[in-house]
Amino acid sequence: MAEGIEWIALSVFIFFFVLVTVMGFFAARWKSAAVKEHLDEWGLGGRQFGTWITWFLIGGDFYTAYTVIAVPALVYAVGAYGFFALPYTIIVYPFVFAVMPILWKVAHANGYVTSADVVLGTYGSRALELAVALTGMVATMPYIALQLIGMGVVIKAMGLTGDWPIIIAFVVLALYTYSSGLRAPALIAFVKDIMIYIVVLVAVVVVPAQLGGYGAVFSAANDAFTAKGGATGLTLKDSQYLAYATLAFGSALAAFMYPHTLTGVFASKSADTIRRNAILLPAYTLLLGLIALLGYMAYAAHLKLSSPNDAVPMLFKTLFPEWFAGFAFAAIAIGALVPAAVMSIGAANLFTRNVWKSYVNPGITHAGEAAVAKITSLVVKVGALAFILFLPTQFALDLQLLGGLWILQTFPALVFGLFTRWFRAEALLLGWAAGIGWGTWTAWSNGLKPLASLALGGTSYTFFVGLGALLLNIAVAAIATVIVQMVMPEKGVTARS
Amino acid sequence: MWVLLLVPFIGLLWVPFYNFTEPSLFGFPFFYWYQFAWVPITSVLIWLVYRSLPHDEAQ
Numbered sequence: 138m139a140e141g142i143e144w145i146a147l148s149v150f151i152f153f154f155v156l157v158t159v160m161g162f163f164a165a166r167w168k169s170a171a172v173k174e175h176l177d178e179w180g181l182g183g184r185q186f187g188t189w190i191t192w193f194l195i196g197g198d199f200y201t202a203y204t205v206i207a208v209p210a211l212v213y214a215v216g217a218y219g220f221f222a223l224p225y226t227i228i229v230y231p232f233v234f235a236v237m238p239i240l241w242k243v244a245h246a247n248g249y250v251t252s253a254d255v256v257l258g259t260y261g262s263r264a265l266e267l268a269v270a271l272t273g274m275v276a277t278m279p280y281i282a283l284q285l286i287g288m289g290v291v292i293k294a295m296g297l298t299g300d301w302p303i304i305i306a307f308v309v310l311a312l313y314t315y316s317s318g319l320r321a322p323a324l325i326a327f328v329k330d331i332m333i334y335i336v337v338l339v340a341v342v343v344v345p346a347q348l349g350g351y352g353a354v355f356s357a358a359n360d361a362f363t364a365k366g367g368a369t370g371l372t373l374k375d376s377q378y379l380a381y382a383t384l385a386f387g388s389a390l391a392a393f394m395y396p397h398t399l400t401g402v403f404a405s406k407s408a409d410t411i412r413r414n415a416i417l418l419p420a421y422t423l424l425l426g427l428i429a430l431l432g433y434m435a436y437a438a439h440l441k442l443s444s445p446n447d448a449v450p451m452l453f454k455t456l457f458p459e460w461f462a463g464f465a466f467a468a469i470a471i472g473a474l475v476p477a478a479v480m481s482i483g484a485a486n487l488f489t490r491n492v493w494k495s496y497v498n499p500g501i502t503h504a505g506e507a508a509v510a511k512i513t514s515l516v517v518k519v520g521a522l523a524f525i526l527f528l529p530t531q532f533a534l535d536l537q538l539l540g541g542l543w544i545l546q547t548f549p550a551l552v553f554g555l556f557t558r559w560f561r562a563e564a565l566l567l568g569w570a571a572g573i574g575w576g577t578w579t580a581w582s583n584g585l586k587p588l589a590s591l592a593l594g595g596t597s598y599t600f601f602v603g604l605g606a607l608l609l610n611i612a613v614a615a616i617a618t619v620i621v622q623m624v625m626p627e628k629g630v631t632a633r634s
Numbered sequence: 635m636w637v638l639l640l641v642p643f644i645g646l647l648w649v650p651f652y653n654f655t656e657p658s659l660f661g662f663p664f665f666y667w668y669q670f671a672w673v674p675i676t677s678v679l680i681w682l683v684y685r686s687l688p689h690d691e692a693q
Contacts, residue, residue, distance in 0.1 A: 220665075220666070223670070224647065227642055227646060227669075227676050228642050228646055230676060230677075230680060231639035231642055231643070231676065231680060234680050234683065234684070345661075350661050351662055354661070371663055371665065372653050372663070372665050373665075378649040378650070378653070382646075382647045382648070385646065413684075415680050415684075417677070419673045419676055426669070
């Protein structure tokens with residue numbers, strides 16, 4: 138794919154990149170408050186985002202640039218199995234509707250900024266707070282690195298080589314996130330999402346028209362999978378049923394445990410904002426499903442790919458005029474900036490509130506919190522950049538996968554406390570450790586695949602490791618709670634207003 | 635009404651409901667259009683629950 142620089146595409150790309158950069162710096166003044174030096178302002182945009190801003194923000198940071206590259210790549214490589222992203226991003230919304238408004242109310246009433254704040258407030262346990270905070274930060278770092286990889290794929294497709302374009306893009310991103318906080322990605326998300334919608338709607342109408350309709354697209358993919366053999370195809374193999382369902386379910390439970398999605402929840406104006414978004418956000422899922430089909434269109438277009446990740450960029454380069462390819466690439470690259478910004482802000486909020494404030498400077502002022510978080514967001518981004526510049530790409534992918542498994546283990550500590558106070562902090566911590574320990578060990582010994590197999594009665598069941606680890610986590614937490622109750626009947630819980 | 639929120643889980647997590655190609659719709663095998671159809675259905679189900687909430691809850 139390095140046959141020289143595509144100047145028209147590159148010009149369109151640079152135009153949009155400069156546009157969002159200006160917006161990013163301008164965002165500092167958007168809906169700004171009288172008191173600017175406060176973590177609620179920098180890290181949550183003033184806790185004032187209404188239905189539409191929240192829709193663009195969460196849509197922009199949950200459906201990331203990497204998704205646009207990786208989901209079609211997986212569908213291209215294995216077929217139906219890669220489609221689990223669709224049920225995953227559907228069933229996540231009934232969950233969001235039922236749980237996130239309650240979480241928002243707790244956070245709003247007590248001024249909490251992070252998931253670990255909520256856990257500390259509920260259980261009064263510094264250890265559990267630290268476990269949740271560290272898990273959030275560690276799971277987020279490789280996720281940011283993946284956004285860079287997504288951006289790298291489209292930059293390469295325009296004929297640019299070397300690391301410097303990514304470095305420039307990231308320095309720019311780091312600077313406006315530093316100065317504008319969450320307002321920058323919230324404002325840029327409008328541009329990013331509208332661009333992505335245009336690109337995908339054009340692609341799903343124009344591409345099949347050029348390739349002979351959806352029937353032809355599916356049959357081309359079917360022929361390719363028949364030739365390829367193995368666990369690929371337009372439908373799932375029997376052995377893939379459980380893996381498909383548990384990946385969808387486990388991913389849905391994990392999705393809103395991440396710091397970047399929770400930041401979107403905490404930044405919204407009201408519980409009702411979140412409920413309305415649970416109704417409206419599935420529009421992005423429709424988009425994601427259509428994006429996934431681009432993987433099949435690559436077969437119908439007879440593309441020769443050196444890597445499945447090239448499916449989307451090559452499809453656009455082959456079937457569209459150069460200026461539109463540039464527009465599409467800009468949409469994907471800007472699509473990387475929004476989540477990368479929100480992720481670094483989410484991680485910075487965790488560090489500031491649950492590490493710095495808890496262990497280094499308990500008497501920190503609001504202005505001090507904002508200052509620490511701003512610096513941390515820079516450190517986090519430099520870390521993610523170093524990650525992809527100095528470590529193999531596969532390492533980021535593997536860690537991101539483990540990150541999904543790890544973040545899911547914070548589910549009991551964060552969510553159960555919203556409905557029952559029965560679980561004890563010590564027990565939840567033990568469950569968390571068991572889930573992370575077993576899950577990591579199992580994924581590691583399977584060559585870092587997200588699936589584990591269990592033989593029961595002669596049949597082998599293959600399932601998502603993260604969900605298995607969560608079940609173990611809950612079982613350990615429940616048993617340990619019973620034991621702790623017997624040993625120490627009085628509850629060492631701080632009151633929550 | 636809250637039980638409506640469980641319906642998408644059943645419809646999508648029980649794979650044998652939809653793991654086949656026929657009948658196809660607009661060229662989409664059943665596996666695909668069935669799952670796509672759950673997107674608007676889920677939105678409507680959540681909206682029905684939302685509408686049924688007491689006024690003070692829906693603020």
